[in-house]
Amino acid sequence: MNNTNCRVVRPPLVGAIVLGIGAAASGQASAQTTIGTEQQAAREESQSRSVQDIYREEHALFSDRLTVEPGITYTYSDRDSLALRGFLALDAIFLGELNLDNVESHITTFEVNTRYGFTDRLEASINVPFVYRTTELESIGGDLSTERNTSASVSDSGLGDITASLSYRLLPETMERPDVVVSLGVRAPTGKDPYGIDLNQDPDNTNLYVPEELPTGNGVWGVTAGVSVLKSVDPAIVFANLGYTYNIEDEFDDISSGSAEQKAKVDLGDSITAGFGTAFALNERLSLALSYSHEYIRETEITPEGGSSTKVVGSSANIGVFNIGGTYALSDSTSVVTNLGIGMTEDASDILLTFRMPFQL
Numbered sequence: 001m002n003n004t005n006c007r008v009v010r011p012p013l014v015g016a017i018v019l020g021i022g023a024a025a026s027g028q029a030s031a032q033t034t035i036g037t038e039q040q041a042a043r044e045e046s047q048s049r050s051v052q053d054i055y056r057e058e059h060a061l062f063s064d065r066l067t068v069e070p071g072i073t074y075t076y077s078d079r080d081s082l083a084l085r086g087f088l089a090l091d092a093i094f095l096g097e098l099n100l101d102n103v104e105s106h107i108t109t110f111e112v113n114t115r116y117g118f119t120d121r122l123e124a125s126i127n128v129p130f131v132y133r134t135t136e137l138e139s140i141g142g143d144l145s146t147e148r149n150t151s152a153s154v155s156d157s158g159l160g161d162i163t164a165s166l167s168y169r170l171l172p173e174t175m176e177r178p179d180v181v182v183s184l185g186v187r188a189p190t191g192k193d194p195y196g197i198d199l200n201q202d203p204d205n206t207n208l209y210v211p212e213e214l215p216t217g218n219g220v221w222g223v224t225a226g227v228s229v230l231k232s233v234d235p236a237i238v239f240a241n242l243g244y245t246y247n248i249e250d251e252f253d254d255i256s257s258g259s260a261e262q263k264a265k266v267d268l269g270d271s272i273t274a275g276f277g278t279a280f281a282l283n284e285r286l287s288l289a290l291s292y293s294h295e296y297i298r299e300t301e302i303t304p305e306g307g308s309s310t311k312v313v314g315s316s317a318n319i320g321v322f323n324i325g326g327t328y329a330l331s332d333s334t335s336v337v338t339n340l341g342i343g344m345t346e347d348a349s350d351i352l353l354t355f356r357m358p359f360q361l
């Protein structure tokens with residue numbers, strides 16, 4: 001986005017002609033810009049509050065008023081794994097150790113998102129999350145027994161990773177083209193990183209290992225670039241988005257889960273996100289939205305001090321979520337936003353439930 005200035009020397013007559021044409025073109029462009037701004041303002045005034053909320057949630061309605069959006073998100077996931085260590089005798093009888101594990105994760109995130117539009121095209125936002133999470137672990141099959149069942153639970157809380165972003169309306173919506181918004185964001189590793197957390201063996205089950213604490217962040221800086229489009233197709237609004245997150249490699253003094261410290265560099269896998277959906281204004285205050293989002297996370301690479309880089313097996317993920325959301329305008333400055341996310345892939349959380357209340361000051 002660099003501007004290059006150049007100077008061209010012309011004869012006086014040609015310069016006067018070009019100057020006249022440039023002034024006329026400039027005047028015409030200014031007039032078109034003024035007309036476009038007036039049309040945009042008129043369109044926003046004619047929209048119902050429910051439609052404006054849809055545009056605002058998709059970052060396509062910038063306001064010069066400060067918007068504060070507190071919210072809470074609950075995420076639940078349940079994972080089962082079966083481990084067989086032995087061999088099959090006579091093609092029918094298994095001899096060895098059987099271990100069935102179950103892990104339930106409950107994550108509650110309290111966050112405050114603040115947005116401010118400097119112009120009708122540029123908006124800045126910052127999100128500050130506080131994370132409380134509980135993990136329940138259960139293991140069956142300790143010490144070669146299929147009847148021994150032990151469980152443990154660990155909880156932790158703390159500040160999550162703070163993010164800040166800028167959104168810019170590249171192209172305003174017209175009759176022929178959609179609204180196009182580009183964004184650039186930065187994630188700071190303010191939360192507890194997941195590296196170097198010690199695991200303690202359960203005294204009643206040698207197959208069960210319990211972490212001493214739980215992470216609340218990714219541990220590394222991240223940069224996200226994205227683009228979103230939105231188009232009004234009466235009576236619906238359709239939208240889509242695409243984004244890429246680059247995680248910056250960082251070095252940690254200890255990434256091991258035992259007593260021996262292991263210094264290493266961690267290159268957290270980058271991720272690609274894409275989504276699309278549609279929204280309907282049911283009346284002046286109520287709107288309904290249906291969407292699908294998908295995220296692909298690449299494998300994480302670890303480079304121990306003095307060693308070579310290796311990929312962490314199983315660290316890649318495909319996360320698909322189907323979302324059902326609704327927005328209700330309590331007043332001209334306050335709304336209630338709800339969303340239910342249903343995991344559609346094995347790596348996705350089973351349920352994501354979100355409540356937010358944006359209000360303008």
